[in-house]
Amino acid sequence: MLSKKTQYAFRALAHLALNYGKDPVRISSIALQEKIPLKFLENILVELKNADLLESKKGKGGGYSLKISPKKINLATVIRVINGPIALLPCVSLNFYEKCIDCDEKTCGLRKMMIIARDSTLKVLEKKTLNDIISAQG
Amino acid sequence: MLSKKTQYAFRALAHLALNYGKDPVRISSIALQEKIPLKFLENILVELKNADLLESKKGKGGGYSLKISPKKINLATVIRVINGPIALLPCVSLNFYEKCIDCDEKTCGLRKMMIIARDSTLKVLEKKTLNDIISAQG
DNA sequence: TCATTGTCCTACTAAAATAGTAGGAATTAA
DNA sequence: TTAATTCCTACTATTTTAGTAGGACAATGA
Numbered sequence A, B: 001m002l003s004k005k006t007q008y009a010f011r012a013l014a015h016l017a018l019n020y021g022k023d024p025v026r027i028s029s030i031a032l033q034e035k036i037p038l039k040f041l042e043n044i045l046v047e048l049k050n051a052d053l054l055e056s057k058k059g060k061g062g063g064y065s066l067k068i069s070p071k072k073i074n075l076a077t078v079i080r081v082i083n084g085p086i087a088l089l090p091c092v093s094l095n096f097y098e099k100c101i102d103c104d105e106k107t108c109g110l111r112k113m114m115i116i117a118r119d120s121t122l123k124v125l126e127k128k129t130l131n132d133i134i135s136a137q138g
Numbered sequence C: 001t002c003a004t005t006g007t008c009c010t011a012c013t014a015a016a017a018t019a020g021t022a023g024g025a026a027t028t029a030a
Numbered sequence D: 001t002t003a004a005t006t007c008c009t010a011c012t013a014t015t016t017t018a019g020t021a022g023g024a025c026a027a028t029g030a
Helices: A004-018 A027-034 A038-050 A075-082 A109-125 A130-136 B004-018 B027-034 B038-050 B075-082 B109-125 B130-136
Strands: A054-057 A063-066 B054-057 B063-066
Touching: A004 A027, A004 A038, A004 A063, A004 A075, A004 A130, A004 B109, A027 A038, A027 A063, A038 A054, A038 A075, A075 A109, A075 A130, A109 B004, A109 B109, A109 B130, A130 B109, B004 B027, B004 B038, B004 B063, B004 B075, B004 B130, B027 B038, B027 B063, B038 B054, B038 B075, B075 B109, B075 B130
Parallel strands: none
Antiparallel strands: A054 A063, B054 B063
């Protein structure tokens, strides 16, 4: 399951996607409208910024905005930045690979199944974008 | 990601699948060969038994065995018993449904994407079985 | 230049989940 | 009736999650 933090991230991103191309949006404004704890949201938005998904402007008239088009930000990317690996086993993760303890990858049958599962999940998460989220709501 | 507990469960089940139709296997024997902490494995096997995947026999000559064919135990079932929900959001889980906070399910775009992702994952996890695991290794 | 508006940074905390351990009770077979 | 084995209850340490607190830093506008 995704953490609440990740759900908050998606909500904030969807909010910003609706404002893509317009003036930056203040954290406090997102927090209020999306009902996300302000200080927690600050942390989240900084992480998304460090991942180059957002850009920010300080001072009066400042705030956050999407750095690239909502059509170019897919769900897998967001999950990886905030939540971590998508695969069900560390030894099967493309972006967060770790060796499983006491398991020979060449012969591990479970691993082979989990690769298939991972690919099936990724096929969706890498295709769907923030734009799909905001298009689907409404 | 699946918990280590779930990985242990899969290893133990694969072990028992290889012994399907034969005499019951002692916990200590599985623990030793699969390198799983004994007492932890006890807990896991009881849970799998309570979920009707295993049956046990006490006393001398006792141990655990699969209650049904390895071909009939799919990966989604095992994950749900030991790890919990497979879906990425509680509001999208088929077996562990919970309402998301501050989210209208009718209009939530994220939810719609997560349903698609869930179905894609489940298609694999419900089709693949213990038998596929042991067939793939070797 | 200086006050105001906003993001950014470091650090702390409470609660929950994970990954076990400990000790013995209950049951069965020989 | 003893030895083997599962089963049950409870405890513990570590890690992760979900925040909070307080102020530093930067940009703007007057």
